[in-house]
Amino acid sequence: MSFPKNFMWGAASASYQIEGGAREDGKGLSIWDAFSHQPGKTFNGHTGDVACDSYHRFEEDLDLMQSLGIRHYRFSISWPRVIPEGIGDVNQKGLAYYDKVVDGCLKRGIEPWITLYHWDLPLALYYKGGWLNRETAYAFEEYAKVIASHFKGRVRRFMTINEPQCIIGLGHGNGFHAPGTLLSEKEMFLSWHHVMLAHGLAVRVIRDIIPDSIIGLASTGALAYTEQKDIPTPKDLVEASFLSLPKEQNEGWYFNHQWFLDPVVLGYYPEDPENPWTAFKGEVDPADLAIICQPLDFIGLNIYNGSEMVPAQLEKDPSVPGKTAAKENESAKYVFAEKYPGYPRTALKWPITPGVLYWGPRLIYERYGLPIVIAENGQSCNDRIFLDGKVHDPDRIDFLARYLGQLKKACEDDIPVIAYLHWALTDNYEWHSGYDDRFGLIYIDYRDGTRIAKDSAFWYRDVIAENGESL
């Protein structure tokens, strides 16, 4: 067996990163519209005002997708485009844009996957306290209701929230992302809890309206992996993936899966003694957890890299056949592998660690027991147009071949991975890094919006056509 016969191959995007049309047709402002215009917040002051101009050029993107055989498209809806003040009046012109996107997908045999929240909170709600205000969760429920009622019969696949880890961690922990206001740990946890509540309320209302909907979310966070696979899952790998390190050793302590997926799937916040939020989790109303923990159809994982672990003996003495030692001894000790000078990295300097696309799904599946969707994976490159007018991106092809090879192995080992949605369909606005980083299968010339399918797009087309058989 390799990838299952009905495996879903797709690509992903997010509203603020691609749409532009920031002030058109009655759209309200989001926290990203405000943040990106503040001096010093983004690379060279780049904003998403125009981005890929997908608000006007989405047909070109859908045509390219169709020509490449990409049959699944994950995109997000801009909440303030549809409900400018976050709550109350619905902007029909905003909905009309998404009608065109959804119908355009369906017409081309592409299945739309709607993400409800990929970070563009209506600014009006931010002025009322944003995620620190519990009412935001109920406003989100109303918004979910509008979307589900409107797209019923046309859209079945939904993701509620994309990465609370970034919403709260980067938005309020270090201020790299909108809204950029720093909060205390207690306030961060409260805001986090309201995001969880928003998720639960949304799942409930979507299911109510569309009983056969397929609902998940998108999570990101630390994951450990080892090059060994045919072994029982090492305890050290589980702990390194689901237990926070002391905060002093871990700047990005909010980047973990357990504080999102434990309440949402298991119904309680994790036992995680070193995480600062442990001090506050007891204050949560159990009735909230009952709302937060709704049946889900899949877990979406945004996986870019992980931390390698090796058997301790191997780390000490590379001549010891660590593989055999670990195989014979289930309690073999694993330690973090040291990164060697010049280890492989992407243009954004993120480590290239293909093994995480095997162990990530496996660890998450073993803990939560739900089908896995790779909701984002890909690499940034310094892509450019070559003399021949094409965009050659061998780095991305090499990255994908390695990562997808590992994902295939996960499928072979019966981990129920059901979809792979490449990040991203097109180059786009990479948040505080602006347009400096390119993640797309399709190149965008930001001078005039021209689209050029990169070599990796044609490579991915062939992978899809053979369902990853030769990976």
Ligand code: GCO
């Ligand atoms: C994320 C977001 C995407 C990013 C992508 C590359 O995971 O941070 O979901 O919007 O653009 O991950 O950083």
